[in-house]
Amino acid sequence: MEMITTALQSFTRIDIWLAIIAGTMTGITIGAVPGLGPAVAMALALPFTYVFPAEVAIPFLLAIYSGSNYGGSISSVLLNIPGTAGSVATAMDGYPLARKGYPNRVLKASLYSSVFGNTVGTLVLILLIGKIAQVTLQLGPAQVFALLCFAFLLTCVLDAKSSRTKGLIAGGLGILLAVAGLDPITGTKRFDFLGLTTYGALEETAVLVGSFAFAEALKIIRDYWSEYKKGGGHMEVIALKKKLPDDNLTVKEWLSHWKLFTVTSCIGAFFGACPGLGGTIAAFTGYGYAKSTSKNPEEFGTGRIEGVIGPESANNGTFGSNMLPFLTLGIPGSPTVALLGAALMMQGISPSPTIFAQHGGTLYLIFGAMILCNPILLVVGLSAFNKIAAKIARVPVHLLVGGMIVLCCAGIYSINNTMYNVYVMVAVGILCFMLRKAKIPVSTMIITFILGRDIESVFRQTLLLGKGEAAFFFSGTASHVIWGFIFVFLIYVFVSNIVKSRQEKAPKSE
Amino acid sequence: MKKIKEPNIKDLITSVIFLCFSLVGWFYLIPYTIINPSFISATGASLGIDSRLFPRIAMLAVLAMSVCLLIHFLYTWRKYKKICPEYDLKRELTSLMREYWYNDKIVIVTAAILVLYCILINVLGFVISSILLTAGINFLMGIRNWKGLILAPVALVGIVYLLFTTLLYVDFPHGLLF
Numbered sequence: 227m228e229m230i231t232t233a234l235q236s237f238t239r240i241d242i243w244l245a246i247i248a249g250t251m252t253g254i255t256i257g258a259v260p261g262l263g264p265a266v267a268m269a270l271a272l273p274f275t276y277v278f279p280a281e282v283a284i285p286f287l288l289a290i291y292s293g294s295n296y297g298g299s300i301s302s303v304l305l306n307i308p309g310t311a312g313s314v315a316t317a318m319d320g321y322p323l324a325r326k327g328y329p330n331r332v333l334k335a336s337l338y339s340s341v342f343g344n345t346v347g348t349l350v351l352i353l354l355i356g357k358i359a360q361v362t363l364q365l366g367p368a369q370v371f372a373l374l375c376f377a378f379l380l381t382c383v384l385d386a387k388s389s390r391t392k393g394l395i396a397g398g399l400g401i402l403l404a405v406a407g408l409d410p411i412t413g414t415k416r417f418d419f420l421g422l423t424t425y426g427a428l429e430e431t432a433v434l435v436g437s438f439a440f441a442e443a444l445k446i447i448r449d450y451w452s453e454y455k456k457g458g459g460h461m462e463v464i465a466l467k468k469k470l471p472d473d474n475l476t477v478k479e480w481l482s483h484w485k486l487f488t489v490t491s492c493i494g495a496f497f498g499a500c501p502g503l504g505g506t507i508a509a510f511t512g513y514g515y516a517k518s519t520s521k522n523p524e525e526f527g528t529g530r531i532e533g534v535i536g537p538e539s540a541n542n543g544t545f546g547s548n549m550l551p552f553l554t555l556g557i558p559g560s561p562t563v564a565l566l567g568a569a570l571m572m573q574g575i576s577p578s579p580t581i582f583a584q585h586g587g588t589l590y591l592i593f594g595a596m597i598l599c600n601p602i603l604l605v606v607g608l609s610a611f612n613k614i615a616a617k618i619a620r621v622p623v624h625l626l627v628g629g630m631i632v633l634c635c636a637g638i639y640s641i642n643n644t645m646y647n648v649y650v651m652v653a654v655g656i657l658c659f660m661l662r663k664a665k666i667p668v669s670t671m672i673i674t675f676i677l678g679r680d681i682e683s684v685f686r687q688t689l690l691l692g693k694g695e696a697a698f699f700f701s702g703t704a705s706h707v708i709w710g711f712i713f714v715f716l717i718y719v720f721v722s723n724i725v726k727s728r729q730e731k732a733p734k735s736e
Numbered sequence: 737m738k739k740i741k742e743p744n745i746k747d748l749i750t751s752v753i754f755l756c757f758s759l760v761g762w763f764y765l766i767p768y769t770i771i772n773p774s775f776i777s778a779t780g781a782s783l784g785i786d787s788r789l790f791p792r793i794a795m796l797a798v799l800a801m802s803v804c805l806l807i808h809f810l811y812t813w814r815k816y817k818k819i820c821p822e823y824d825l826k827r828e829l830t831s832l833m834r835e836y837w838y839n840d841k842i843v844i845v846t847a848a849i850l851v852l853y854c855i856l857i858n859v860l861g862f863v864i865s866s867i868l869l870t871a872g873i874n875f876l877m878g879i880r881n882w883k884g885l886i887l888a889p890v891a892l893v894g895i896v897y898l899l900f901t902t903l904l905y906v907d908f909p910h911g912l913l914f
Contacts, residue, residue, distance in 0.1 A: 391801045398797035405790050414787040416770045451842040624877045628870040636896050640906040652850050664750040682790045
């Protein structure tokens with residue numbers, strides 16, 4: 227009860243209100259820029275946050291996250307250029323429906339579903355985090371190590387967009403980035419070329435901003451150049467001005483799909499809490515659910531409103547719930563959570579099972595602010611800001627790229643006034659651009675980069691406690707259960723690979 | 737008729753690059769850049785804590801997966817060659833390289849400009865080198881008017897500079913001119 231009162235205090239603080247309003251507007255605007263998504267928006271804003279207290283900085287980033295998720299649907303629906311992989315599912319029916327003359331109807335469906343999904347995800351976080359933290363307090367280092375290994379495997383193997391082999395390459399690269407620098411126990415310098423270890427280890431923020439914002443800037447330059455040589459790209463932007471009299475979605479109409487958005491939001495909340503799954507898989511599962519429960523599944527892909535509500539609720543249902551494994555165990559389920567984690571750590575809040583004992587008040591203020599994000603997103607989304615954001619988002623590409631690069635460099639330099647972090651950011655940005663070309667999942671590399679340090683330190687802690695005995699890693703019932711899950715999961719991966727290759731080899735059924 | 741996928745030539749390049757990287761990492765980077773790795777406890781036992789262990793596991797994962805990727809490519813290529821004998825690996829590779837060069841040379845030039853920027857920032861300072869960087873990128877992107885090459889970079893860097901120095905009290909590197 228005391229914690230809920232603390233959470234409600236955030237509603238009375240003007241600085242938190244201002245941070246959320248500014249964050250939502252920034253998020254919608256950046257999200258509406260074709261190709262940019264929540265990760266880039268948060269990466270660009272991250273360096274600004276460390277001058278503010280945690281209860282203002284984190285809600286600002288969360289508002290950017292929820293705003294850019296919604297903003298992404300503006301570019302998906304009006305331009306058919308999804309900012310994130312999760313928005314692809316929204317564009318599948320949203321864009322055809324907008325082309326038919328119903329852009330406002332689609333955007334409203336997306337907004338209501340986003341707000342509902344966000345609320346469900348946040349409530350799941352608030353209701354479950356205390357219980358999960360209590361359970362994780364009972365876990366010893368051997369069990370935590372097993373859990374981290376499981377999270378590592380899930381992250382590497384379950385990326386929807388790439389092959390498992392490439393996911394594991396990304397995982398290995400993430401660990402290599404994580405261990406570069408001074409070894410915290412032996413004091414040994416690792417990969418000490420170019421004076422790296424002078425600064426301890428790679429700065430998380432520099433790696434995160436380099437991999438998302440900076441690599442994205444390089445991709446924009448490359449794409450623009452390709453289009454420029456071909457004589458300039460042409461984007462057909464659908465105007466938000468009402469064309470058809472019924473280009474609107476009333477709340478009553480939206481509520482008639484209550485079963486769909488409730489189930490898909492819960493799917494999103496569940497997927498968000500599982501490391502390695504996240505928004506993309508949730509959005510496609512939500513789309514699949516909407517299609518399978520529809521009376522007219524054959525019309526999906528031609529512009530069904532359920533094809534917008536399902537994926538949007540599911541994608542946004544991960545908001546909040548994806549922080550559960552991070553706050554209690556330090557396992558970031560998605561790149562955006564990794565960015566939030568970097569912001570929390572810049573504020574001196576390290577995720578651990580004892581996080582509530584140390585920072586309970588601040589955390590509940592943040593949770594209160596997360597609830598506040600939703601009505602503010604609804605108001606801003608329904609206002610004329612949509613149209614303004616859609617216009618701002620059409621900023622000339624050269625200004626956008628120049629702004630992104632200078633902002634990244636200045637922001638990363640300002641973290642501890644050293645050029646070294648800028649060098650790291652530039653190097654990681656170029657590396658991530660090349661990895662994207664090779665279809666190696668950068669988000670997996672970043673999550674394993676964050677996980678890598680914890681895995682190594684917990685592994686060593688376990689070795690010290692077990693006096694070097696390998697059997698200590700498998701001690702306790704919880705360890706047996708988690709290793710059992712890992713074993714079953716590996717069998718599943720193996721079997722599904724065989725089934726997949728057999729399906730590929732099977733003769734075409736004409 | 738069996739459904740055989742066309743081999744992905746990008747997988748060949750990726751696997752060879754990561755194979756080379758992991759071999760260099762295993763035989764050169766780890767032994768020569770991680771020196772005196774073992775932890776010895778107060779009782780004299782090492783307890784298996786070794787600074788090379790995790791880098792080795794990671795390098796091994798990259799090596800093993802690169803080999804898997806290469807084997808998968810070679811298997812698909814061999815199968816595909818049977819149903820499509822005119823498929824020429826060398827020709828495909830050349831065409832992909834040509835495509836990369838055609839579309840991605842801009843990124844190589846941008847990367848070179850960024851490296852130059854990192855060097856110049858200590859000589860010219862943040863403001864001047866950032867203006868030059870932004871103007872350079874705009875030039876690369878085909879902007880040829882004074883607004884795009886002078887006004888936009890100066891305004892952009894000016895706004896960022898003012899924002900960071902007045903709001904966040906950041907002291908950017910100064911150089912010969914500013």
